[in-house]
Amino acid sequence: MPDTEVDKTSAAVDALRRPAAAPAGRGGRPRDAHRDAQIMRAALDVLIEIGYDRLTMDAVATRARAGKATLYRRWPSKEALIAEAALCAGADSTEAVPDTGSLRGDLITMLAGAAEHIDESHARAVVALLPILPGNPELAEIVRERFLTEWQRLLQPLLARGRERGEVHPDRDLDLLALVLPSMAFYQTVFAERPVDPPLLTRLIDEILLPLAASPPHPRTG
Amino acid sequence: MPDTEVDKTSAAVDALRRPAAAPAGRGGRPRDAHRDAQIMRAALDVLIEIGYDRLTMDAVATRARAGKATLYRRWPSKEALIAEAALCAGADSTEAVPDTGSLRGDLITMLAGAAEHIDESHARAVVALLPILPGNPELAEIVRERFLTEWQRLLQPLLARGRERGEVHPDRDLDLLALVLPSMAFYQTVFAERPVDPPLLTRLIDEILLPLAASPPHPRTG
DNA sequence: CACTTATGGAACACTTGAGTTCCGGAACTG
DNA sequence: CAGTTCCGGAACTCAAGTGTTCCATAAGTG
The missing domain is CATH 1.10.10.60 (Homeodomain-like)
Structure with a gap:
């Protein structure tokens, strides 16, 4: 870990x-x-x-x-x-927050750099772990919190900067926005068996997250 | 079923x-x-x-x-x-396609009427079933297809009519649009333990689906 | 060197739960 | 009525898998 x-x-x-292996110095084979x-x-x-x-x-x-x-x-x-x-399947990212000049560039750069821990196998591992969570509330809490916060920790700084640039509508709830990509990626992983690869993420960014971020809530234009 | x-x-x-119970007419207690x-x-x-x-x-x-x-x-x-x-946890809806005059009205009416089978316990049941899917590919296929198509079957006619009304942008991919709500609802169910109740659905419709539907993909305004 | 700890593979103990059978009573047919 | 099938509860079978122990070998210390 x-x-x-x-x-x-x-x-x-x-x-x-x-409990851990025997302390060093007592002799005996060290644990590998x-x-x-x-x-x-x-x-x-x-x-x-x-x-x-x-x-x-x-x-x-x-x-x-x-x-x-x-x-x-x-x-x-x-x-x-x-x-x-x-x-432990998905290591935390130590990526610096990218600043490419546009929200789209930031998102694509961040997610490309963070490919390791948004690796699909992490999602699959979490899915596979879901069944034991009802019987283990502490673990359930950690898994849920960790899975929720990971994407959000990545996305929120970018969305916040996008708001400063005027790319994200000022009335937008950033917490909710940050949920959109992980939700769709997770759904794909579980149900569609579509690999959550860079082309798909780029499509989700272009067709979902960017237009949504720029638009006001409650358009009521209909 | x-x-x-x-x-x-x-x-x-x-x-x-x-195999089914003994045929009627042979005597013996009928199966309840x-x-x-x-x-x-x-x-x-x-x-x-x-x-x-x-x-x-x-x-x-x-x-x-x-x-x-x-x-x-x-x-x-x-x-x-x-x-x-x-x-069998989620029965198919036999709801008629609502026509309230607006996409928002249609969505809210449809989802309120279909509350039974978008009941959270259906999602939880599917989650609980996930562990046996790797060993049972036919069942996995049916579960995935069924879960995917259920929401889409509900949402696509409404989105299509919305497009005719000019409420959905003509360049919008309706398949992808129809995935947004189920993805977010499922994610809430699994990770956030937030009940997917009518107020949350209404919020998702107002803050996510409606603005998204009305906007063109690839805004590139940044 | 003697002593210590870790290793992989095998053998072992045992319990848990899937699945089966039994049986007295219930609900049916002709 | 006799014969039949279904029921719930109990007893039963058994094997699979978790978890433990053993042991020869390996890898260390002083």
Whole structure:
């Protein structure tokens, strides 16, 4: 898990883990930290392929070329491993806020640069995690908050600057605006099986977000 | 399952069922057809509360006040029962296409009249069903197609008429337009836990769909 | 070197839940 | 009436999968 994560998520991830390896200096084989990421990557792949219900720890261990005991030395349960794997699937962006001179340029630049963590597999991982959320309210809260805030944190600075430039109508609710792209992208991921690739995002920006941002609410022209 | 369903879904539902009860006339107690709907209602409730992973046939039977054998006389497996329950959760609307004289009026009237099947529990049921879709491509296809087409079938006639009235810009792609509301409603359901109630829908219509419909794509005013 | 900890693979324990069968009673036919 | 099918509740079967333990080997410390 990258160390730029918010405290709340770090605490949640800690709660998903077993006690750490033996401290250095006592002798003994050191724990290979790379294995954690490899195991989680394998877990995520299996999760996306066959879903949470059919996923077994045996399958994850085989995929990761690890012993099952290696998995259980790190995570106390299947649920904990899968939860952490899905939470870590999309790293936070450390992109600087672009300033291309136009809202369209900013949006396209930002989303191109942030392709890694709006990667479709993140959305699929979250979808695959949805079924266990009813039984785990803390995790549900973190997943929801994280998924909601990620896109919004990316989009709101751009929309705000667009408003200053006069590209976003002054009466526009930026919170609501920032929901449009993630909503449509997520819907595509879940239902349309259309890859959320740069051409699609560009189309959504051009045909949906930009015209909407520039228009006033409640046009009532009809 | 209402008999207005498309053939594909009916075939899919038939495939989810065990052979029917003994034909009438042979004597023996008749099967109570009301129990089917009651059992599925119970299944849906449990599904939404605790998710597919934790749902047990015992829990559904208890909730439905039925014997487990009663469930298995109708459905061959847990998966089949849950799949049919979720598919039937939202009945198709038989609403007439409203004509209020304005796109806004049409949208609000249609969505108010169709509240039953855009009920949030339908979306939650579909979400809860997502985990079994990777292992069941036919069902996945039906769920996706059905969920996609339902809102679109409702919205497209209204948008088309709006275009005739000059309320929808002639360059507007109606397929894409018809995706905006369902996308945002679904996102709210899954992540924001905000009830998709008439005030929210009205707000989405006023602040998102109507201004968007009236505006041309690619404004490039920035 | 002895001692320690981590590893993968295998064997193991056990419980949970899907699915099946049984049975007394209910609801039907001829 | 006898025979038939459905019902709910209970008992049952069994295997799959979670989670645990074992062990030879590997990778460290002092």
